[in-house]
Amino acid sequence: MKVRVWDIPTRLFHWSLVAAFAGAFFTSGTEWFLEYHTVFGYIALGLVVFRILWGFAGNRYARFSDFVGGWRRVRDYLRQAATLKPPRYLGHNPAVGWVVLFMLIMTVSLVATGIITYSGEEGRGFWAGLITRDTGIFFREIHDFLAALALAVIVIHVSAALFHDFILKENIILSMVTGTKEDPATWSERVGHMRPVDRPSSLRLVALIFAAILIGLGVRFLPPQERKIRFTGEVSEQVKVVTPKGYTARIKPDPKWKEECSPCHNAFHPTLLPAASWKRIMDGLNNHFGEDVSLDPATRREILDYLVSSSAERSTTEASKKLLASIKKGEVPLKITGIPYWRDKHSEISADVFKRKSVGSEANCLACHPGAAVGSFEDKDVHVPD
Template sequence: MNTSVSSPSAAGGATRAADAATRVRVWDVPTRVFHWTFALCFAGAWLTSDSERLRDLHVMLGYTFAGLAAFRVLWGLVGTRYARFASFIFSPRELVAYVKSLLAMKPRHYLGHNPAGAIAIFAMLGLAALIALSGFATYQDIGGEWLEELHEGAASTMLAIVFVHIAGVGVSSLLHRENLVRAMLTGNKPGTPAQGIRQTHRIVGAVLLAAVLGFWWSYQTGATDAWLPQLTTTADRHHDAD
């Protein structure tokens, strides 16, 4: 049984109203640091994707994006209750039931990720791997034009999922009368004490943020040149040949 599921909205409205006075910790610090830095890296990489002048920034954000995705996979295995993949793996029947409850304007309430959100997370992690690998190959001039097209197509698909995810967060916030954006900032949601996580892992979150900022500083100062592959493109090779 999925431990993140609470009672249906239709039957649990009174329960949630009573629980509203009690806010419990749901999202640990590493999950929140990942969420916002991952979003920042994707947005930044998307905005710099067509700029040759900002190519180094695009590549730096791409490396960070890939590293964050790898961390999230690890944290999905060893993290806290609602961060673990096991807490939001739903059957097709559960997904259909959730969609039906949404259409009926009486959505089931989940303290952690709901089935629709879970699909978005797995899709984004899978696309992140595809974007990172195809982007690395493109800047190493491996595979030809088809890999560049794959990179752009995967990024466009990711952007579409992001927009759907944002819309879903807005709809869920309205229907459940809870601010999901604020919850991902503070880590708290209305619930009973037994539903909250015990540890927030602030040290892990601080180390993750320090690693991101440290990598950015090292990349900008050239300290990563000794161990990161030097990226080249066909355009660079033609320029060198000239």
């Protein structure tokens, strides 16, 4: 005789969380999949929020009150398990109850530290512009540590499940798929329940509706800022700057800048140089790399204001932060292509490539970076033309 133990939401949650963790695991460690990595993180967070609600409003065996007990219970259970004679639980045993709690807390902590890292280091995600690069780097360490801890607990959890299946012959892994277990009435011994049977709560419907709303909101708002740059020149990632008030804001290109600074080369995005560099460039227009590109004072002022208001210091992009960090103290570079970070990133590209007809010069950023016009230089969008 079989009895139903795990309701569908609990099972779906369990395997979806497994999938989200696996996804996050396989997309970690390389920037190329960073965006997908964050999607898995957001999904895991949504799942956990649902599971917490379900822990109060779900079916009996899904509820925290059914499986979360004190340390003494866990200890006794582990002792009995060591003798290979632990009591059988229809729902979660006290030990795995703690694992469930741990995984819920761990997921929330991982996502939180992940978002801080993403915002600080990459200048993307919820808190872009509000978190410094150093904070981002610091939280990455915590994020990595938590991930290793989670992995260790997952290994223990899976080993324990295998122990139940193969040594205690309880077949619990399959029960998380089918939802059913052997009826305890047919077990001859060792039946352990933490609470007497009670009726499922009527809050369940509320929780389900709430979950549906959450999923809806998640689909609408949670995907990381899509930043697909197609080679049609369509760019949806918006490079942002921090305004003097501390908000992050999109950069509105200045029409005069577009007009005056693009006849000879593509207009270089303001986020690529520090304010001091822009000032010096705009002060020396009568001898601009050998050319006289003087402007009337009003136009010069407007362009300068625009360049300074969105200079590298204000920018939230990784390129700006890294360019700035590599400039020696006291130096005011006039060329982006002279900044150590730029040199370093392009050191493997041979001079012939820059001389190609399709490129022309190092300064023709747009030839290889389709998002250059809006200040976007993501690694994975790079496309060196033949």
